Amino acid sequence: MLKNQIYILGAGITGLAAGLASGLPVYEAAQTPGGICSSYYVRPKSQERLSIAPADDEAYHFELGGGHWIFGGDPVVLHFIRSLTPVKSYQRHSAVFFAGQNLYVPYPLQNHLGHLGPEIATRALDEMLTTPKGSPKTMADALRQDFGPTLTEHFFGPFHDLYTAGLWTRIAPQDGYKSPVNVSLALQGAFGQTPPVGYNATFVYPEVGLNTLAARMAEKCHINYNKQVVQIDVHRQVIHFADGATAPYDALISTLPLNKVTIMTGLEVSVPPDPYTSVLVLNIGAIRGPHCPTDHWLYNPDAQSGFHRVGFYSNVDVSFLPKSARTSNDRVSIYVERAYLGGEQPSEQEVKTYTQAVIEELQTWQFIDEIEVVDPTWIDVAYTWSWPGSSWRVRALKHLEECNIFQVGRYGRWIFQGIADSIKDGFVVGGAFKIS
Ligand SMILES: Cc1cc2nc3c(=O)[nH]c(=O)nc-3n(C[C@H](O)[C@H](O)[C@H](O)COP(=O)(O)OP(=O)(O)OC[C@H]3O[C@@H](n4cnc5c(N)ncnc54)[C@H](O)[C@@H]3O)c2cc1C
Numbered sequence: 001m002l003k004n005q006i007y008i009l010g011a012g013i014t015g016l017a018a019g020l021a022s023g024l025p026v027y028e029a030a031q032t033p034g035g036i037c038s039s040y041y042v043r044p045k046s047q048e049r050l051s052i053a054p055a056d057d058e059a060y061h062f063e064l065g066g067g068h069w070i071f072g073g074d075p076v077v078l079h080f081i082r083s084l085t086p087v088k089s090y091q092r093h094s095a096v097f098f099a100g101q102n103l104y105v106p107y108p109l110q111n112h113l114g115h116l117g118p119e120i121a122t123r124a125l126d127e128m129l130t131t132p133k134g135s136p137k138t139m140a141d142a143l144r145q146d147f148g149p150t151l152t153e154h155f156f157g158p159f160h161d162l163y164t165a166g167l168w169t170r171i172a173p174q175d176g177y178k179s180p181v182n183v184s185l186a187l188q189g190a191f192g193q194t195p196p197v198g199y200n201a202t203f204v205y206p207e208v209g210l211n212t213l214a215a216r217m218a219e220k221c222h223i224n225y226n227k228q229v230v231q232i233d234v235h236r237q238v239i240h241f242a243d244g245a246t247a248p249y250d251a252l253i254s255t256l257p258l259n260k261v262t263i264m265t266g267l268e269v270s271v272p273p274d275p276y277t278s279v280l281v282l283n284i285g286a287i288r289g290p291h292c293p294t295d296h297w298l299y300n301p302d303a304q305s306g307f308h309r310v311g312f313y314s315n316v317d318v319s320f321l322p323k324s325a326r327t328s329n330d331r332v333s334i335y336v337e338r339a340y341l342g343g344e345q346p347s348e349q350e351v352k353t354y355t356q357a358v359i360e361e362l363q364t365w366q367f368i369d370e371i372e373v374v375d376p377t378w379i380d381v382a383y384t385w386s387w388p389g390s391s392w393r394v395r396a397l398k399h400l401e402e403c404n405i406f407q408v409g410r411y412g413r414w415i416f417q418g419i420a421d422s423i424k425d426g427f428v429v430g431g432a433f434k435i436s
Contacts, residue, residue, distance in 0.1 A: 005248055006433055007239070010255035011223050013037045013419055014409030016214060017426025018253050019221035023435045026221055027239070027247075029228035033221075034214030035255075036065035036379060037419060044285060044322060044331075044372040051211075057323035060285035061209060064377050066335035067297060067311040068210050069203040073420025078204065080423070084216040087204040090296070090316055092196060096155055097298040097310075099365060107299065108180060108198055109155055110147060111189040116154070121190040124150045128183055137388045139164070142173035146181045158301040162308035164385065165277045165339040171385040175416045205316065229256070232265045234403040251404040253429055257381040257411040258396055259342075267399045271392045274414065276342035279382035280351065281335055282307075282358055285322075285373035288332040291366035305357035307338040310367075332368060342381070351376055384414040 008015050011028035012035025019026045032038065032051065041050040041059035053059055069090070070081065081087060094107040105115040110128070113121035127148020136142035143156040156179070160168040177198070185194050206213050228242040232252070239247045254261055259273050297311035313320035314333040325331040336358050340346065346354065355374055362368045386393060393414045397407055408429045410417045417425070 004250065006251045006253070007247065007249055008253045008255070008430075009229055009239075010035065010409075011218065011221070011225075012255055012409070012422075013214060013217075014255040014412065014422040014426040015253075016217040016221055017423040018255070018408060018430035018433075019223065019426075020217055021427045021430025022253075022433045024222075024253070024430070024433060026223045027227040027229060027241070028223055028225050029242075031225050032214075033218035033223060034211065037068055037210050037214055038064040039209040039211040040064065042283075042285065042373045042375060046373070047375070049375070053209075059322055060283075060333050060373050061313065061320045062283040062285075062333065062375065063210060063313075063335070064281070065379055065382075066279075066281040066283075066309075066337050067313055067316070068419065069200070069205055069296075069316070070419050071200040071203045072418070074424055077420045077423050077427075081204070081206075081213060081420075085206045085208065085212045087206050088317065089202060089204050092198075092201050092203065093295050093315070094297045094299070095293070095295050096159075097293070097300055098155075098302060099300070099304075099361075100302050104293065104295075104298075110151065110179070110181070111185045111194040111197065113186060113190040114192070120150060120154065124148060125183075125186060125190055127151070128181070128186055136173050138169055139167075139171050139173050140169040142176065143168075143179065146176075146179065155301050159299055159308060162301070162303075162306065163339055164383070165341045165344075167275055167277065167341070167385055170387070171275065172388045172390070174385060207319075229264060232261070232405070234265050234267065234405070237404070249404075251406065251433070253406050253408055253433060254400075255407075255409040255412045255426075258384075258393065258407055258414045259381070261400065261405065261407065261412075262396050265400065265403065265405070267396070267403070269392055269396045269399060271390065271395065272387070273396075274384065274386040274390050274392045276381050276385060277339045277383045278342055278345065279379045280338045280340065280346065280354070281377045281379060282338075282355060283373070283375045283377070284334040284336065284359070284362070284368065284371065286332055286334065286362075286371045287369035288330055289363065289366040289368045292332055292368065303361060305338075305354060305361045307336045307358060309337045310362070311335045311337075331372070334362070334368070336362075339383070345378060345380070381411055384411065384416070386414075 008026040011033040231240040318326040320333040
């Protein structure tokens with residue numbers, strides 16, 4: 001029977017929601033709440049990260065994990081977010097950018113085939129209609145089946161190769177809604193305009209930064225910071241922390257990545273773990289180049305330096321720029337994302353070499369001119385995937401549940417979900433454990 005010693009592990013957005021809904025104490029490795037949903041500030045020509053905007057507002061505003069826009073979500077969750085911090089709403093403005101051809105195709109590409117020229121558009125439409133449908137085993141099979149060889153060769157293949165760090169030919173199909181298939185819209189888009197579609201057509205963002213959302217949630221939680229869990233003894237039911245302290249428990253609500261928790265608990269899952277990818281986020285503040293687009297973000301299938309997405313914080317909102325640049329908009333605040341296979345972290349020197357290559361490439365494209373800030377962050381478990389037919393996730397979750405460890409959130413449950421769904425997840429699990 002469960003007693004009183006129930007803890008939440010991790011004060012990211014999921015753990016905060018669980019802490020708020022349950023009233024239970026939270027253990028967090030970092031000194032601050034929010035996990036990867038955290039903003040920070042850097043003055044031009046400085047390397048120092050500031051956790052709050054300086055009084056004169058002369059700093060670039062970045063996110064630790066690159067642009068974190070709040071998509072979709074349950075209206076109740078959005079109501080909750082609004083009750084803590086005012087938000088602004090935005091209409092997505094994004095495209096695929098083929099640097100080799102200097103060609104922009106609005107997202108989603110399959111609904112804007114007219115931009116690829118009549119020959120490719122006709123062939124792609126024909127293939128979308130005639131490619132036989134079956135039960136694809138891999139992500140590559142699913143994309144080829146939905147879009148046919150022409151679009152796969154042009155965009156979906158090279159993009160997903162970068163985005164999944166080469167895994168796309170070996171992992172199970174996933175998150176199909178990111179590449180929506182609608183043949184009538186594809187047909188319409190081959191000859192004219194189509195309406196915006198997809199999970200991120202509109203989004204909101206807190207007026208004073210994502211930090212405020214996490215900070216306001218944290219004010220209502222009991223958080224023990226600087227408490228990194230290093231081992232969980234499931235037999236004695238004791239948590240071991242990096243500082244040598246221990247805490248007995250009856251049950252745990254864990255938001256930590258599933259693969260790490262199976263290692264910390266020493267639980268044997270009799271099948272190989274599912275793969276994941278890490279992301280290196282480069283935040284850049286620079287003088288705006290003459291060909292800097294106005295998009296919020298671009299999908300990049302052919303960047304020589306290897307990134308798959310470049311986003312423009314300050315195209316979403318000029319408040320991401322130092323105050324003196326907000327009217328002239330002569331600077332730009334950028335995030336660049338590159339995926340790596342889980343477990344293959346680049347060395348410091350490799351990060352430097354890559355950073356230089358990205359800067360040179362963005363300058364060649366004339367997106368940016370002189371650099372004022374460049375600041376990398378490594379997100380170790382960023383995207384979670386599964387091998388075709390794998391039972392690892394289900395088995396691992398079940399073993400942990402049998403030990404009274406309940407995994408929750410994007411990384412805890414090894415699923416793709418954004419901020420709003422993570423909050424909802426935390427509420428549900430937290431509510432189930434509410435202290436009476
Ligand atoms: C590159 C990228 C871009 C994204 N963009 C968006 C977006 O635009 N919009 C959107 O809605 N979502 C986006 N997401 C998803 C979003 O970041 C997640 O849904 C959300 O942050 C998940 O929150 P979490 O609390 O579950 O995890 P996390 O934020 O990872 O929080 C986990 C917490 O646990 C702590 N922790 C870790 N290990 C230990 C330990 N051993 N002991 C104690 N504490 C520990 C960490 O410090 C952290 O605070 C993006 C994700 C990535 C990777």
